[in-house]
Each structure stands twice: as structure tokens, then as C-alpha cells.
Amino acid sequence: MKRILTGLAAATVGLAMLAGCSGGGNGQAQAPAGDTINIGVNFELSGDVATYGQANVQGIEMAAEEINAAGGVDGKQINLIKYDTKSDTAEATTLATKLMTQDKVVAVIGPATSGATKATLPVAGQNKIPVISPSATADDVTVDDKGVKEYAFRTCYSDSFQGTAAAEYAVKKFSAKKAVILRDSSNDYSKGLADAFRTTFTEGGGEIVSEDAYAKAADNFNAVMTKFKGQEFDVIYLPGYYTEAGKAIKQARDLGITQPILGGDGFDSPVLGEQAGAQLKDVYFTNHYSSEDQDPKVQEFITAFKAKHNTDPNAFNALGYDTMKFVADAVGRASEQTGEGVQKALAETKDFEGVTGTFSVDENHNAVKAVVFVGYDQGGALVSEKG
Amino acid sequence: MEQLAQQLVNGLALGSIYALIALGYTMVYGIIQLINFAHGDVYMVGAYVGYFCMVHLKLGFVESLVIAMAVCTVLGVVIERVAYKPLRKSTRIAVLITAIGVSLLLEYTMMFFVGADTRTYGVLPPFMEQSFQFGGVLVSMKQIIIVGISVLLMVVLQYIVRRTKIGKAMRAVSQDADAARLMGISVDNTISFTFAIGSALAGAAGVLVGVYYNAINPLMGLLPGLKAFVAAVFGGIGLIPGALLGGYFIGASETLVAGYWSSLYTDAVVFAILILVLVFKPTGLLGKNVREKV
Amino acid sequence: MKNSLVRQALMLWLPLVATYVIVLLLVQANIIDAYMQVTLATICINIVLAASLNLITGFTGQFSLGHAGFMAIGAYSTALVSMRWDSVFGFLGGLLLGGVLAALVGFLIGLPTLRLRGDYIAIATLGMAEIIRILLQNFEFTNGAAGLSPVPQYMDWTWFFILTVGSVMLISNFIRSRQGRDAIAVREDEIAAESIGVNTTRSKVLAFAIGAFFGGIAGGMYASYFYVIKPEQFGFLKSVDILVIVVLGGLGSLSGSVIAAFLLAIISTLLQPFPGVRMILYALLLIIIMIFRPQGLLGNRELSLRLLPRFGRRREAAASGTEEA
């Protein structure tokens, strides 16, 4: 009993301290309200999926700097308040709450992954602050059986959109009848793409002859590729991220597997080529844009990103960049500088011209944009094709 | 049959890497009964040092390997002196938490400087990109290098432990630290030396993995570290031959499960085997039952 | 005697009820704002996790690295049941089912492995948790890596209070009972415990299963508050996080676990404004705390598993003879 009392005393002291430090806890310097627009940046900066979160944030920060350098939005500077979710969905919820209730942001960008984004949406609904994810691709992020989630937005494709496009491309370009699928069992992005691909491919009369999966951060694809090698098929669908895909492609080609390999926008990173090296041949993926695209917007972005980070941008960078601009655009058009105002403006977005394509927001709060097939042909040369 | 042989070749290369990491785990455990969770991250640092040497300093593979081993040696000793030594008299669980702290520190310090994104070793010297066909089984030069270097390092280790004075001191301290101290052995130095050797091996494993898979990131040490520890327990923790056996066994079972069943379940199978081994042979395959004095 | 019983009951329940009411009022008045409520929820979940692991590791001396596995079982049960029967009964049923399933898994895993010596149990439990996570990631009905959402939110301050205080009190009651003392004897000296008639395997498995049960309850609390659960949330690092709370508070000190859960929440809050270096600072803090206070916050006394703080016992003993609270 003493112990419980002690515990309670500690609890009370703890609560008091919590109140103390959370009250004054907004470490970021905040200019007086009126001159700035606070926007939350709630991303996976450490932990499992820090790669995606950090990449998104690079794009976001670059876009914010450009906007501020150009005078801000309606003469107001954008103030980003950035937190790290540690790749933990509960922490994502906690921080979204903090951003919306204590930091008084008008919009929260992020997190990068679907699960974490979904975990912040109820909070968004309660506080009427929109959440915009650059890369939460799961179909049910913006819509569920109750209809569209009012405060959820994204700038990336949904999984089924990309998976379907890839399956159609496989049939159209390679006349594929048989396919194997190798997906990443540890993320839902990969599962979503694989599911959509399978459905579309089999509905079109094709057959999935083998399907396997690997776990995140897998290094060794020799075993599964050796297994595939013994099968007959026309294409490999590999809906994963470049971190593993580059290794998988290389090991497949090293083992003498010559069929085309298809993937999704998770392939879009210079790392893919660095990992696969000279073996990056006959590989195609659905993407938002091609670095070959002569659109000055795309080229300027690539040049600026390279100058800043000394490397080519990947899809996460580009999506993060677009998301920031997209949000700033909506804030500029909003009737009032509140979450509700920004939400309306976001939902009404038409023909927003971004690096990752020109898009409008549909009734399900998805960004509707064309798909581009980017690839490396049998000689390893970069090719692209509008879908 | 060909497929089986191919899977076993793949497993051999993977197993060598697990074995190299497992050796460090097992030696440290043998000498201070610490599950050194930071060990997998020393391996990660080794991979980054190799990356830096090969990509930025344009050094050759062997030079990079040696430098990575040297850096990891120093790192291992520093970790031991700064973080673990003050806790020599504390409970083992406190040291374990410290090890977890060191692990996080290495991971996130590295991430702070290089970012979370994957890095690649880039283009390797042409000789390393060769591969050979042995009756339908494809063996790459890299696999040969990995197995070759691993075996060489293990032979050197065996020589150090069996034949040198410091090796004998290591064995003495792991048997009974107090008795060793009475015999005039510097226990602290011996422990540091053990960390040094174990870390050097982990550093070598890091570079080999970087070359083999051509992809490294700051969190790459977590899972192989865990599996290497499983390997060490599997073979009989504290025993050098046990770590080898465990490393190769896990490498082989992983590739076989992935090849003949599904790579979804490789880790689950590895852990299930581990639990079974523990239930039926608690001290690992090569371990001897130690009787507690009553 | 009668009087002192009444007095004790008052001393126990009065502060508890007062805490409940005060926090409730502060929430209503929005002095405890939404962010603090989420933080409080995290603290409550962590208290139950740490208290249950402390029963296994701190009190019974069985080093477990797989507590997140039990949490996962509870979380998935609660989510699946309450998503199908979206009512408070569905939620409570799922919560209870989660606890029972976790206890069952704990029992099945504990029975063969708890005969092992210290570190081997750690590895066996680690393996168990990994297997649970991988299975959840590959089962159809758990929706694989995408996990389950939206989990209906039934957890509010009242439920948090009931479940947290209830769990801690039940665990505390267990520890201060015949079965609990047996478990502590096992930790202190297994051979001696056997020699005086303690069935050590039974004691260990019992404590393990009870710890697993409350780990499952904590998982259910988590699922029913945070909308989304995914297998990757219940990985090795989660088990480590829970262990850190237990060790930080002091092995074998329930109040230590409670305090450490608060302390870590405070640390986490303080570190949030430094997103880039948050984990580095956390890691440094962990190392420093362990170097300077390896026995945890509550120190040797609590670490040494006294049923009550030493001075308290003395005073009480002096005041009322054989009385022991």
C-alpha cells in the first residue's frame, strides 16, 4: 500500500512536470502569430523507416525555403515545426496531437507511411486540421467504408492505381502471360501493389506462377531467385523499395535471370542504380516523372536538389517537395488561415503543377495524375513512356 | 539437386558473415557474460568505414578491409572502457541496458552524419565481379572472397586463442576471472583485448557484407546482430567452434527455407529451431552442462 | 484491528479516487489538454507493460526479452474482436481474450523454456516474440504488414484509470501473497527454494503467465486507443523499451516501474523539440543513467526486493507490533 501511495505521489509530481515542460515545450522559435504560418512536419526521422521520412523532409524543407525566399505565402513566412515519430505509430498520433493542439498549426504534413498516417487521422478529424501525406499509398488512407476522410489528403498514387498500371503495362509491352511476384512482407505498400497487380493480371487472363516475399532490410535474394529461376515466366513484379530492390535485381541478374523486372515508384532512387550497377537492365517501374522530362519545373528541381544534397532526388524527395508546395498553394487560396479553411482549399485543388505531375484532388482526396513508366532497357539506357 | 547445391553455396557465404559476427558475441559473452547488443552496430560502423575508404578515398579492397578492422578495434576497446568497465560490478542486466544504449548511440550518431538512406559501395574492381560455373552451380568471386577471408580470420583467431599468451589469458579469464587475477593476469587488459578482436572481426564482416550486397545503412546491424547472437547460442555460447557451427547452420537454414518454402518464414524458422535447441540441449549443440555447486 | 483495516482501506482508496476525479475535472476543463491526454495514455500503457514485465524479470528473476510478443497478442485480439463487435462488450471481451491468449502462449512457451538458465530464457523469449510478429505479418486475418485499422477507440481516462490501477494492484497483491513470495524465492536462490518445497518450475511458469496476461491487457489498451496496429510495432525494440522502463525504475520495484514510466514520458517530451538528435540524446542518457545508477532509480532497497521500503516497515512494526500493511 505504501508503494501504491508512493506511486501516486510520483504520478502527481510527474503530471505536474509534464504540464510544466509541455507548456513551454515548443523548442522551435516561433515568430509572433500573424507574420508566419505554422505547418507541422510529423515524420519518421529515426527508427525502421527513417529512410522514407528523412527523404520526404528533405523535399519539404527545400520547398519551404524556396517559398520563404520568394516572399512566403501572402507575405507570410512558412514556419515548419518538425517532430520525429521514431517510426512508431503511437508516437505519430501523440505528435500530431501536439502539433494540432499546442503548436497551432494549420496543416500537418506526414507521416510518410500509411499506417502512421492513418493513426493520426482521427486526431485530425477531432481538431479539424488537415493531414497531408506525401507517400502514404494504402487505398484506405483517404477513404474507408464510411466514405472519404474529410481531413486526409495525399500527393502520391494509391496502391491499387500503381499495381493496376503495372499489370496493364506488363501485358501491353511484354505480352506477359505468366508472372512471378516478389514482395516485401514487412510493408503494406508492397502488399497493396502486389494485390492490385495480381488482380488485374489474372483478370486479363494472365497467371501468377509463383509468389514470394522477403522481410525488410533483407540482403540475401539468392535463395528466392534461385527458386524462381527454375520456373517459367515472362516478368517479375517486384513491388518494393529501392533499398531491397536494387539488391534483388542485381542478384537476379547475377544468377542469370533475364526476364524483365517491373516495380513501382519505390524504385525511384539513385541507390537502385548504384546497387544494381551494370546489372540494371530490362527494369521498368511506374513513376511520377522521369528525370529525362524536359519540363523546366522538373529540371530546376533536380538541379536545385543536387546542388543542396549532392545526389539525385528520389521519389520521396520529389513527393515531399510537391506536398509542401501543394499545401502552401492551398494556404494561399484558403479563405481563412485555419485548418478548416486549408482543408477546403486543398479539396478544391485543380491542376496543381508539381514536379511529380500536374494533378487535381478528386472526391476521395487522392491526387489524380498521369503515370509515367520509367525504365532501363536491355542495354541499361534510361527510357520513359507516358502511361 | 543443382538447386540444393546452389542454395548451399549461398548459405555458405551468408553463414561466414554470421559466423564472423557471432565470434565477437561469443567471446565477449564467454569472458564477461554480457550480451553485447552493440556488437551488430560495430559491424555497421565497419561497413561504413569500408564504404568511406573505397568510395571516397578510392582505396583498394584489402586496404579498406584492414582499415575498417583497425577502426573497429579501437571502437570496440573504447566502448568497453567507457561504457562497460564502470559497470563491471553491477548486475548483468544493467550492463545489458548500457549495451542497448551504446547500440542506439552508434546507430543514430551514424545516421546523424550520413542520413538514413542506403549507401552503395559503387563499382567494384572487375576481378571481384567474376563468377564461375561449377556444373550448373554459380559461384561468384565475391562469395569465394567472403568465405576465404572468413576462414583465414578464423584460423588466425584460433591461433591467437590457442597459442599466444594473451589467448591463454583470455581462456583463463573466461574460466575464472578471480583465479586469473591471482595468477597475475591483467583481467582488464584481457577483456579489452577480447573486445578488440571481436570488433575487428565484426568490422571485417561489415566490409564483406558491403561488398557482397552493395548496400549499407545505419540500422543494418540490428537484425544480423540478433541472428549472429542466435548463432552463438545455437552452437553453445562462449565457445568459438560453437559460433562457427551456429553461423553456418543459420546461414544454410535461412537459404534453404527461403529456397524450398518461403522467405516469409526464414526468420521464424530460425527462431523456432533456436527454441527447440534450447529446450532439448540448453547449452547449445557443442556446450557442456555446467553443474552448479551446491 | 478493525479500525486499522478501515483506515488502511481509506488510505488506499481515498487518494486513488481523488486522483481519478481531479484528473477527470482537469481534462474537462482542458487544463490537461489533448496532447497531455495522449501522453498520459502512453504512460498508463507503459506502467502496465513495465509492471507485468517486472513481475517476470524483477520479481521472479526470469530475464525476458519478448514482452512485446504478449503485447501484440493482446492488441490483435482486442482489435479483431472489437472491430467485429463494435461495442464496449466487444472491447472488454477482446481485452480479456487477449490477456488469456497471451497467458496461454506464455504458459506454453514458459513450460519448456523456463527450466533454462538466465540468458537462455532471454533468447528463447526473444525468439518467441519474433515468431509472433512474423506470424502476424503473414496471416491473412491479421491483414499482414498493413495491420488493423481503424480499431474502435474505447479507451478513455476512466478505462485507463481502472485498467492501470487494477493491473498494478492485482500484480502487487500477487507479489505480496504466498505465490508471489515463492516467485521471489526462486529469484533469490532457486536451489534453496526447491529445498524448502517450492515447485520452482510451477512458480516461474505461473509468474510468466500472469506477466504475459497483463502484457496482453496493455496491448489491448494500446490497440483500443491508438486506432492502428501493425506487426512492426511489436518488434524487438519494443521489448527493449519495456525492459528499459523496468530496469530504470528498479528491478523488483513496482513503484519504480511507475515512476520510470512517467520519467521516460517526460524525457521523451523534452527531447521532442530536437528531432534530429532525439535518439542520440536518449541513448546517451540511457548510458549515463546506467553508469551512475545501475540499480535503477529506486536504488538498492527496492531493488533488493523488500516488500516494503525498509524504514516504513520498521516504523510500522514498532508502532503496531505484528502489524504489517
Place this chain on the structure above:
Amino acid sequence: MSTILEVTQLTRSFGGLTAVSNVDLTLEQGELVGLIGPNGAGKTTVFNLLTGVYPPSSGTIVFSSPGQTQSLGGKAPYAICRAGVGRTFQNIRLFKQLTVLENVMIAYQQNQRYPLATSFLRLPGFRRAEDEIREGARELLRVMHLDHVADELAVNLSYGGQRHLEIARALATRPTLLLLDEPAAGMNPTETAQLTELIRQIRHDFGLTVLLIEHDMSLVMQVCERIYVLDHGIVIASGTPDEVRANPRVIEAYLGEEVDHA
């Protein structure tokens, strides 16, 4: 008088080493018997075999308690304890971080069961059962002259105090046969004398049969009615103290070791 313990051909080897070889040993109800022998003779191993810490390699152990005769070989230590065999340890094995009272309570409660639900929910009967356990344990502490240190941590007791506590804890299991492993080790002559008296007294008060390992020959010769002498795992002599004292094999075995005491 009836036979309480009958050990026949008890053998135990570890690897190649035979620690105990073909030991025959019989205890009659109420006896106080000594088991002596030079260091490493296998005395403690005999205790460990009798209490189930190790299973015997071969041989039988038959234990008779009122109304029941059973074989102990291969039984778990806790089951042997519950059958009525209590023991102490040569290298003191107390629950160091618990209080003296708690040490005894844990032993005492093994015969004072109440269900798990009672523990969790503090159901009626909990307090009464706990009070009984606590009072029973306190009573034993009084017997062993430890009541004044009941709330000390066991680790803080003096060496003699710890040895007393070991006996108190063993008594709390309510044994009919008590095995004492060097209870006077490390004590000075005065303490040893007091302990001797205490052992006699508890044997009488609790109706015990006692088997005692002891190095201190004066204590053994003084209190034991019969003595077994073990050397290299073999019983080399048995009989009354006087017979054993006169046995040339015993003198030989002890040559160079504690001859002065013998």
C-alpha cells in the same frame, strides 16, 4: 523404533568420477546420526542425492513418514521436501535480500496453501492465512533465537545467525527428517556449544530424526548417537562415537587432517 530412512547401494558418478559409491545407510526414528569424513569424501553429495538435487546413478532411497513409505530416488527436490525431508546448506543459501521473517515464511507457507484467486483479490481468508503463516514463522524464529532480528535482511545477519536461520527455514517445512550440512562451520566454541544444545532441543521438541554433517569433531562426538564415516565416496566405518574413534581406518583417513580433534 522404526526405520525412517533406508539407503541401499547409493551411487553417483559425474563423468568419470564416482563421488559416492555403494553407500548403505539406515536411520531409525528419532536418532541423531553424524556423517563425517575428510574433505571431498562425498558427504555433501550424499545430502544432494537424498534431497533430489542430483538423481542417483544407481541405488535406492526409501523414506518412511507416518502412514507412507516411498522411494525418493529421482524425485524433484521440492517433492522430497514435501515428503518430510528438510535440509540446510554448507555454503549457506538464504534468500539474502529478503528479511529473516520472510525467509522462514516462504518455507512455512508451503504447508499453508490458499488459492490464487485469494491472493489476487484479497478474498476473505487471505489475512487469516497470512497471519497464520507469519505467526508460525515467528514462533520458529523464537525457537532459533532469531526473533529480535526478524525484520533484518538475511544478508545482514552474522555468520552464526545465518546458520541459525537456515535451520529455522528448514524446520518451517515441518520435516520428520532433518539434514544439517555443517551447521557449526565458522562458529566459535561458545556458539558451537549453544548450537549443540539447540539441535538436541529441536530434535526433542519437533520429534525429528537428524542426520548431521560436521567437521567439528567435538560437536559430532558429543551429540551423535551413531556415526557414519565416508572416505572417497565409500562408507569406511559406522557405529557409536567410541567405536568410530577407535577404528584404525578412520584414523588413517583422517591422518594429517584434524587428528587432534579425533
